[in-house]
Amino acid sequence: MGNWDIAISDKYWHDTYLESTEMITRSGVGVEGAPDDPPRFRGYPGIRLCPLPQRIPDAIGSLADAFLDRPPRITDPGVIEGHTLGTLLYYGYGLARVDMGPVSGWPYHRTVPSARCFYPTELYLWLPDGPDFAAGVYHYDQLHHALVPLRDGDHRELIGDAVDADLAGASAVLILTSHLWKTAFRYRDYAFRLCTQEAGMVAGNLLMVASALGLTGAVHFRFLDEVLDRLVCLTEGEEQPLAVLPLHAAKEKAEPASLLAGLAERRARLRTVPADLGLAGATYEMAVNSRIGDLGELQPIAAAPGPDLARALRERNSGGTFFKPTNEPVDAEVLHRLADAMLPYRSDTGSAPMCRLYVIVQHVTGVEPGVYRLPDMDRVTDLQPDRLGLGLGPPVMDMRSVNVLCYPVSDRREMTTRFGNRGFGVANADAGVVTQRLCVLAGAAGLAARPVNGYHVPAVQNLLGITDPALLPMFQVGIGHRNITAQYEMPIIF
Ligand SMILES: Cc1cc2nc3c(=O)[nH]c(=O)nc-3n(C[C@H](O)[C@H](O)[C@H](O)COP(=O)(O)O)c2cc1C
Numbered sequence: 001m002g003n004w005d006i007a008i009s010d011k012y013w014h015d016t017y018l019e020s021t022e023m024i025t026r027s028g029v030g031v032e033g034a035p036d037d038p039p040r041f042r043g044y045p046g047i048r049l050c051p052l053p054q055r056i057p058d059a060i061g062s063l064a065d066a067f068l069d070r071p072p073r074i075t076d077p078g079v080i081e082g083h084t085l086g087t088l089l090y091y092g093y094g095l096a097r098v099d100m101g102p103v104s105g106w107p108y109h110r111t112v113p114s115a116r117c118f119y120p121t122e123l124y125l126w127l128p129d130g131p132d133f134a135a136g137v138y139h140y141d142q143l144h145h146a147l148v149p150l151r152d153g154d155h156r157e158l159i160g161d162a163v164d165a166d167l168a169g170a171s172a173v174l175i176l177t178s179h180l181w182k183t184a185f186r187y188r189d190y191a192f193r194l195c196t197q198e199a200g201m202v203a204g205n206l207l208m209v210a211s212a213l214g215l216t217g218a219v220h221f222r223f224l225d226e227v228l229d230r231l232v233c234l235t236e237g238e239e240q241p242l243a244v245l246p247l248h249a250a251k252e253k254a255e256p257a258s259l260l261a262g263l264a265e266r267r268a269r270l271r272t273v274p275a276d277l278g279l280a281g282a283t284y285e286m287a288v289n290s291r292i293g294d295l296g297e298l299q300p301i302a303a304a305p306g307p308d309l310a311r312a313l314r315e316r317n318s319g320g321t322f323f324k325p326t327n328e329p330v331d332a333e334v335l336h337r338l339a340d341a342m343l344p345y346r347s348d349t350g351s352a353p354m355c356r357l358y359v360i361v362q363h364v365t366g367v368e369p370g371v372y373r374l375p376d377m378d379r380v381t382d383l384q385p386d387r388l389g390l391g392l393g394p395p396v397m398d399m400r401s402v403n404v405l406c407y408p409v410s411d412r413r414e415m416t417t418r419f420g421n422r423g424f425g426v427a428n429a430d431a432g433v434v435t436q437r438l439c440v441l442a443g444a445a446g447l448a449a450r451p452v453n454g455y456h457v458p459a460v461q462n463l464l465g466i467t468d469p470a471l472l473p474m475f476q477v478g479i480g481h482r483n484i485t486a487q488y489e490m491p492i493i494f
Contacts, residue, residue, distance in 0.1 A: 063441070074169040101486050128154065216247070216250045242429065354414075370382050
């Protein structure tokens with residue numbers, strides 16, 4: 001058995017996407033609160049925590065910056081200072097909200113969604129020597145917003161060998177694992193699908209936050225598992241590395257020197273005008289004292305910076321236990337913004353995202369209901385509203401009142417051919433990156449976005465006009481205006 005014994009993933013693709021109800025019935029479900037229900041937060045008793053700066057900024061940069069593709073600086077690595085690191089980890093995968101009230105399902109919420117708030121993804125990081133932290137490997141402890149030191153020393157070359165990349169210029173390396181039992185205690189055989197989807201969402205979110213903070217990140221799916229197991233001290237068989245994200249300082253923006261070069265000479269060639277125009281009093285005083293001789297006196301006004309990523313992440317919400325949007329239409333502009341979910345991200349798989357993005361438009365002002373493909377808004381087919389009630393399991397979302405339904409769609413055949421069994425996790429994580437972007441872009445527009453797995457795949461393929469059975473809808477994301485609920489939602493701000 002091994003990665004190229006693809007009968008294993010062929011069966012798993014089939015069971016988790018086409019026969020999920022049967023699979024879950026067969027393997028049974030665990031009970032939340034039972035003795036085998038693991039804790040929601042990882043603790044390392046006996047290890048002294050290294051606190052991260054306990055003040056998180058409430059603005060971190062425009063959402064547009066979260067999608068910038070800045071070239072990385074591959075020599076002269078910058079050290080990420082403690083304040084930026086704390087901001088990156090908190091907004092990237094921190095504890096952001098506690099929900100309470102008669103209808104609240106699960107109390108602890110992070111900046112990234114998680115099926116039933118189990119949060120199987122664990123975040124480790126390698127840091128070089130810096131003023132705030134010594135070189136070594138750490139675990140991010142969300143509950144205390146602190147780092148847990150696991151192993152000291154500079155392991156840059158070892159990690160580089162494990163991911164087959166030169167990390168000489170890396171300022172940090174993030175390692176995402178999945179502690180499978182945190183989800184498997186409940187979902188048993190089905191859990192690997194959820195774990196890989198969530199790891200991708202966390203990766204996608206970390207990329208966005210890193211980019212807003214001026215860092216460049218890439219997702220590596222090709223790595224030597226065992227090396228990483230040992231490096232981050234995993235118990236074999238319990239936890240699995242799923243993605244590695246080296247972070248580099250981005251190349252500085254080009255200085256405006258090209259504009260200034262030759263300015264003095266051009267100015268000298270200009271015809272001079274008499275200095276004293278005879279103006280007097282306040283007018284003269286205002287005119288003279290509004291002049292600038294150095295452009296640095298005034299900072300350029302950024303063109304339409306748009307909403308801040310921090311605000312979008314705080315607004316991100318899955319819509320409560322039962323998501324029943326208000327049915328109020330949204331503006332067509334929202335669809336154009338959602339298209340950003342398909343902007344490229346850096347990955348060792350080559351061009352990414354690898355999935356396609358289908359949307360069902362229901363209540364969008366100025367856009368005819370129907371099925372479209374983003375980012376170009378190509379119309380695929382008409383909407384068949386009578387076929388929308390396609391949920392599996394108990395209802396969790398009012399399908400008819402969501403404004404838009406989004407479906408990242410992956411080519412199962414292509415993923416297996418390229419990556420073997422690993423292709424299952426890669427496809428789920430890739431769709432996860434896109435899904436998290438959708439959730440955050442919806443948050444920025446003041447909308448909730450509910451990722452849901454409980455849908456009947458062949459029926460959704462049919463609804464989307466997909467005829468190739470290898471093209472699988474990996475997620476269903478309903479987007480709409482939230483209704484008032486009897487739920488108290490308190491932000492956690494460090
Ligand atoms: C991979 C994944 C699968 C999910 N599947 C479902 C689902 O099938 N049904 C559902 O009601 N919610 C589903 N959710 C949504 C979570 O239950 C929801 O995100 C969680 O309650 C956290 O709420 P928050 O996103 O508002 O913080 C899923 C979330 C993820 C990440």
